[in-house]
Amino acid sequence: MARLGLKSKKGLLLYGPPGCSKTLAAKAVATEADLNFIAVKGAELLSMYVGESERAVREIFRKARSASPSIIFFDEIDALGSSRGTEHGGLNVLTTLLNELDGIEDLKGVFVLAATNNPSILDPALIRPGRLTTLLYVGLPDFEARAEILQLQLRPVDVEPSIDINELADITDGYSGAEIVDLCQSAGYAALDIGIETGVKQSITLQRMREAIANTPKGITSEQIRRYEEWNSNRR
Ligand SMILES: Nc1ncnc2c1ncn2[C@@H]1O[C@H](COP(=O)(O)OP(=O)(O)OP(=O)(O)O)[C@@H](O)[C@H]1O
Numbered sequence: 001m002a003r004l005g006l007k008s009k010k011g012l013l014l015y016g017p018p019g020c021s022k023t024l025a026a027k028a029v030a031t032e033a034d035l036n037f038i039a040v041k042g043a044e045l046l047s048m049y050v051g052e053s054e055r056a057v058r059e060i061f062r063k064a065r066s067a068s069p070s071i072i073f074f075d076e077i078d079a080l081g082s083s084r085g086t087e088h089g090g091l092n093v094l095t096t097l098l099n100e101l102d103g104i105e106d107l108k109g110v111f112v113l114a115a116t117n118n119p120s121i122l123d124p125a126l127i128r129p130g131r132l133t134t135l136l137y138v139g140l141p142d143f144e145a146r147a148e149i150l151q152l153q154l155r156p157v158d159v160e161p162s163i164d165i166n167e168l169a170d171i172t173d174g175y176s177g178a179e180i181v182d183l184c185q186s187a188g189y190a191a192l193d194i195g196i197e198t199g200v201k202q203s204i205t206l207q208r209m210r211e212a213i214a215n216t217p218k219g220i221t222s223e224q225i226r227r228y229e230e231w232n233s234n235r236r
């Protein structure tokens with residue numbers, strides 16, 4: 001890399017619809033990787049007193065440098081990275097963040113991970129070369145991912161033995177991971193209610209999952225997904 005004058009890419013932005021595991025993925029990185037993990041939410045930084053937020057941003061980078069190898073995770077960075085949200089001194093925080101990010105390519109062992117479900121309000125300066133240069137779309141779970149989420153939710157609980165995870169994965173197409181977790185909860189509560197009513201223990205059944213699906217509209221529309229694609233193709 002040095003021979004070709006290349007700098008390593010240190011900044012990654014995860015973007016995509018709500019409830020599709022951006023935060024979960026970042027936490028998984030923290031657990032899996034042998035790196036120090038410093039996590040902070042955009043809104044937390046903004047809620048501080050005037051001047052405190054900028055100091056906090058600098059402090060985060062200072063900590064990351066002294067604890068390297070390390071990852072800084074800015075979750076819901078849109079709160080902080082939006083150039084319009086200036087009413088809480090957001091612009092100063094953004095400027096501080098941009099300054100700190102400018103140094104990361106030359107820093108050994110410090111990586112920055114950020115996440116947003118609303119990339120269109122991000123200040124474009126955040127994704128300029130040298131800053132958050134790698135963008136990764138985290139979309140709705142595919143069949144395999146849905147089957148895994150359902151497995152995780154249903155394996156440890158009382159489900160009817162004949163329940164077919166693949167069939168459930170089929171009929172939950174279009175729901176986010178968080179919504180699928182919710183569907184399992186709804187089906188569980190339905191079983192609990194009937195159990196109390198009848199005095200006979202009930203389990204989670206295919207029928208109850210179907211009812212939960214019928215009662216739960218999908219939160220993410222194809223129009224929303226199209227807007228993420230549009231943002232991605234127009235961003236530079
Ligand atoms: N792939 C997955 N595997 C297991 N659970 C998942 C998965 N995706 C989502 N979930 C469930 O949904 C919850 C919400 O996911 P998460 O908080 O990571 O979403 P997010 O993409 O950060 O959403 P937001 O944009 O609203 O912050 C998780 O805590 C988990 O319970």
Ligand SMILES: [Mg+2]
Pocket residue numbers: 022023024075076115
């Ligand atoms: Mg999140």
